[in-house]
Amino acid sequence: MPKRLSATQIDQFREHGFVSGIQLFEPEACLKIRDRIEAFEAERPDDARWAFDIKANLLFDWVYELGADESTLDAVEDLIGGNIFNTDTVFRIKEPGTGTNYGWHQDAARIQVDPCFLICYVAITPSTPENGGLRVVPGSHKDVLPFEVVINSDGQAKRKVARTLDVDESTVVDLALEPGQATFFSGLLVHGSRPNRSTHRRIAILTDYTAAQARQSQGQGSGQLLRGADRWKHIAPEPVPTGTCSPTDAHMRRQILNSYPENPLMGPLAPDDTVQFLDDPAFGR
Ligand SMILES: O=C(O)CCC(=O)C(=O)O
Numbered sequence: 025m026p027k028r029l030s031a032t033q034i035d036q037f038r039e040h041g042f043v044s045g046i047q048l049f050e051p052e053a054c055l056k057i058r059d060r061i062e063a064f065e066a067e068r069p070d071d072a073r074w075a076f077d078i079k080a081n082l083l084f085d086w087v088y089e090l091g092a093d094e095s096t097l098d099a100v101e102d103l104i105g106g107n108i109f110n111t112d113t114v115f116r117i118k119e120p121g122t123g124t125n126y127g128w129h130q131d132a133a134r135i136q137v138d139p140c141f142l143i144c145y146v147a148i149t150p151s152t153p154e155n156g157g158l159r160v161v162p163g164s165h166k167d168v169l170p171f172e173v174v175i176n177s178d179g180q181a182k183r184k185v186a187r188t189l190d191v192d193e194s195t196v197v198d199l200a201l202e203p204g205q206a207t208f209f210s211g212l213l214v215h216g217s218r219p220n221r222s223t224h225r226r227i228a229i230l231t232d233y234t235a236a237q238a239r240q241s242q243g244q245g246s247g248q249l250l251r252g253a254d255r256w257k258h259i260a261p262e263p264v265p266t267g268t269c270s271p272t273d274a275h276m277r278r279q280i281l282n283s284y285p286e287n288p289l290m291g292p293l294a295p296d297d298t299v300q301f302l303d304d305p306a307f308g309r
Contacts, residue, residue: 027099028101028102029043029099029103034102037103037208037209040162040163040165041162041164041165041166041209041210042160042162042213043103043207044201044206044207046205046206046208047204047206048093048095048099048146049204051203051204055203057229061076064269071269074304077114077181078281078289079112079113079262080113081110081231081248081265082262082263083268083269083273083274084268085266087113087229087265088248090113090229096144096206099208100208104139104141104233105252106251107235107237107251107252107253108235108250108252109236109249109259110232110234110247111234111245111246111247112230112232115228117225117227118155118217118225119225120220120224121221122179123178123219124179124219125156125219126215126217127185127187127216128188128191129171129185129188130165130169130186130211130213130214131232131289133186133212134173134186134288134291135241135243135287135292136241137238137239137240139235140211141288142208142233143211143231143233144207144208144230144231145158145201145228145229145230146229146230146231147203147204147206147227148204148229150203150224151201152200155220155221155226156217158201159196159215159217159218160196160197160207160209161215164214165209165213166212167212171187174187181302183290183300188214232288236249236252236255237256240258240287240288242286244284244286245259245284245288246261246262246280246283246287247260248261248263263276277303278303281299285301
């Protein structure tokens with residue numbers, strides 16, 4: 025018996041690679057989340073850039089808790105089974121009138137994960153076609169599609185990313201969400217989003233949920249086991265943060281990213297590459 029989703033929603037995820045409009049949090053809870061985000065930005069403006077990016081779930085106790093929400097995990101369990109890791113949470117904030125956008129991509133293009141992880145995109149503010157909400161290509165999750173690797177220059181943290189080639193724009197679907205609603209989509213679904221042309225911030229939080237038995241095609245991933253058990257040991261265990269971006273948490277995140285540098289977001293390491301991620305420059309390496 026599914027725990028949270030209907031059989032139709034589960035079928036839709038399998039067939040089309042996504043299911044959207046799942047209410048995970050109440051709008052009031054989203055206002056509190058937004059307050060926390062904005063309080064951190066006000067107190068530590070220089071840190072928000074790196075702390076809200078890769079594995080923010082290792083830096084903020086409340087981000088960890090959000091990802092571990094039981095009702096969210098019930099939906100995740102319906103889609104990937106009951107042994108669940110959080111392998112990455114990121115904030116994706118688009119300021120009004122800025123160019124930040126995400127070209128067409130499959131997160132699992134450069135490093136494949138078998139079985140593939142799913143991504144939960146939760147809208148903290150409304151997420152609409154006008155403010156650069158999520159857009160997807162239904163049914164594109166069944167294979168890795170041809171892509172090129174580029175250094176992105178579209179307003180995000182600079183890193184190598186895969187960009188899917190030859191997307192047929194006539195097949196694209198815009199997914200509008202109200203605060204607290206989520207889209208669950210396969211890490212292989214082609215998706216992207218355009219700049220925010222509205223007069224308000226667009227805030228979304230994205231979490232990758234990975235089944236404990238999953239293996240990466242290259243390198244070893246790491247994650248926080250949120251539900252069930254891990255008898256496979258393919259994914260290295262990560263600790264839970266103790267504060268809100270304390271020096272201890274920041275140091276722990278750096279150690280994890282240096283120890284397990286190859287993951288779907290950071291991509292494979294070429295022999296002459298050095299590990300690259302945004303961090304507090306004051307720490308050194
Ligand atoms: O926030 C968005 O609109 C999409 C983000 C995304 O696709 C990504 O971070 O890989």
